[in-house]
Amino acid sequence: MADAALRLKSLFEQLLGTPVPVRIRAWDGSEAGPPDAPALVVRNRRALRRLLWKPGELGMARAWVAGDLDIEGDLYAALDAMSSLVWERGADARSLAQALRDPEVRSAARGLVKLAGLPLPPAPPPEEVRRSRAHLHTKRTDKRAISHHYDVGNDFYEIVLGPSMVYSCAYWESPDGTLEDAQRDKLELICRKLELTPGQRLLDVGCGWGSMAIHAAREHGVSVVGVTLSQEQAAYARKRVAEEGLTDKVEIRVQDYRDVTDGPYDAISSVGMxxxxxxxxxxxxxxxxxxxxxxxxxxxNHQIARRPWQDESAYDIDEFIDAYVFPDGELAPIGTTVTQLESAGFEVRDVEAIREHYALTLRRWVANLESEWRRAVGLVGAGRARVWRLYMAASALGFERNRIGVNQVLAVKTPEPGRSGMPLRARTWN
Structure with missing residues (x-):
């Protein structure tokens, strides 16, 4: 077959009921679709089998991670164009089953099966986490999930994050600024919101590679305990603390936050945890x-938020993120987070939405990864590098399109009823 791309284009349009917004390049070298659009490269028939056996996001993710699908041209433009077909239209098994009631759609599906060849379903790529969701968020399963995401290798994270080694949304003065300056400004913003002063004790929950702990101790004179479940993060953070001469100020522990018993602390930072x-x-x-x-x-509390659903009981975990990026991770609307904080006894004093800042941050991380692609692949393998490139680029679009957001929530443990201890003009950090 010398016209696989044209056949694919026709079948996809029959299935989806809309023009395909990208160019298709098939395994036989044929092309079809808008000539100036990014190209969706279907490298082999196995890519089709992955989509047929697991329609929607997870099937596409498996094909991408395995290298069966690729994109040539502007990655962001391609993902943005396809998002309306995959994510926003709900192209999953349930919606496909409904669509198959249409005779024309059934005919297109049969054509796709014939084109793909349909032996047993291809095995998922080895990067995919396979487990039961029966026992979520025990200390053991949380440690395993954190290890999957963060124990990829510190050398790889150095490529993606740059010298700041901060894996959370930066705080940009200008889109033209440097990532390092924006991350420093984010750390300083948090310290000012917490109103840290010399001699205080700070608990940094999910301390990562130690950047927040080091900044708070060096710039504000506080004593810091940082906790993480990642052995690799802890080793890296301890080395940095020693190099900064802050071992008398900063302690890094491999510890679940639920096992911290040496309070009280004057302040707590929880950033991206x-x-x-x-x-x-x-x-x-x-x-x-x-x-x-x-x-x-x-x-x-610095945390990514999703948009609320009209029917919250219908909310589902993102299949790609759950299987390849953040096993067992869950996002909540900002209103839910504020409610839970206040249910525990906190008074929420300030909420700052910094959604656009995360889009800028992610685009810089993607650029860092792409600039050292060969080295990154050598460190973690092609499949995992492809996971990260797709995850960060798609997330950047998610923040830009307001599908997800990120917020800094400042809360206080009021010392007595009716008295917060906050100044009348609370935003003293501006």
């Missing part, structure tokens, strides 16, 4: 942090 907690455990998380703070102490 709460996404791992899970809805069933979130109130426990807020209560643990509340108990670890002294009266009058402040919490800064």
């Amino acid at each position: 709460a996404e791992h907690v899970g809805s069933a455990r979130y109130l426990e998380y807020t209560r643990v942090l509340f108990a670890l703070l002294r009266p009058g102490g402040r919490l800064l």
Whole structure:
């Protein structure tokens, strides 16, 4: 067959009921579709089998990670064009089953099966996490999930994150600024919101590679305990702390936040960690942090948020993210987060939405990865590098299109009823 691309284009349009917005390049070298559009490269028939056996996001993700599908041209433009077909239209098994009631769609599906050849379903790529969701967010399963994501290798994270080694949304003064300056400004913003002063104790929950702990100790004179479940992060952070001469100020522990017992702390920072907690455990998380703070102490909770669904009971975990990126991770609407914090006893004093800042941050991370692609592949393998490129680029679009957001929530453990200890003009950090 010398016209596989034209046949694919026709079949996809019959199945989806809309023109395909990208150019298709098939395994036989043929092309079809808008000549100036990015190209969806279908390298082999196995890519079609993956889509047929698992329609929707997970099937496409498996084909991408395995290298059966690729994109040539502007990655962001291609993902944006296809998002309306895959993510927004709900192109999954359920919606496909409904569509197959249409005779024309059934005919197109049969044509796709014939074109693909349909032996047993291809095995998922080895990068995919396969497990039961029966026992979520125990200490053991959380440690395993964190290890999957963060113990990829510190050398790989150095490529993606750059010298700052901060894996959370930066705070940009200008889109033309440097990633390092924006990450420094984010750390300083958090310290100012917490109103850190010399001699105080700070607990940094999910301390990563130690950047927040080091900044707070060096710039604000506080003593810091940083906790992480990642052995690789802890080893890297301890080395950085020693190089900064801050071993008397900063302690890095491999410890679950639920096992921290040496409170009270004057302040707590939780930056990009709460996404791992899970809805069933979130109130426990807020209560643990509340108990670890002294009266009058402040919490800064920096967390990605999803948009609320009209029917929250219908909300489903993102299949690609769950299988390849953040096993067991869950996002909640900002209103839910605020409610849970206040249910634990906190008074929420400030919420700052910084959605656009994360889009800028992710685009810089993608650029870092692409600039050292060969080295990254050598460190973690082609499949995992492809996971990260897709995940970060798609997430950047998610923030830009307001499908997801990120918020800094400042909360206080009020020392007595009716008294917050906050100044009348609270935004003293501006």
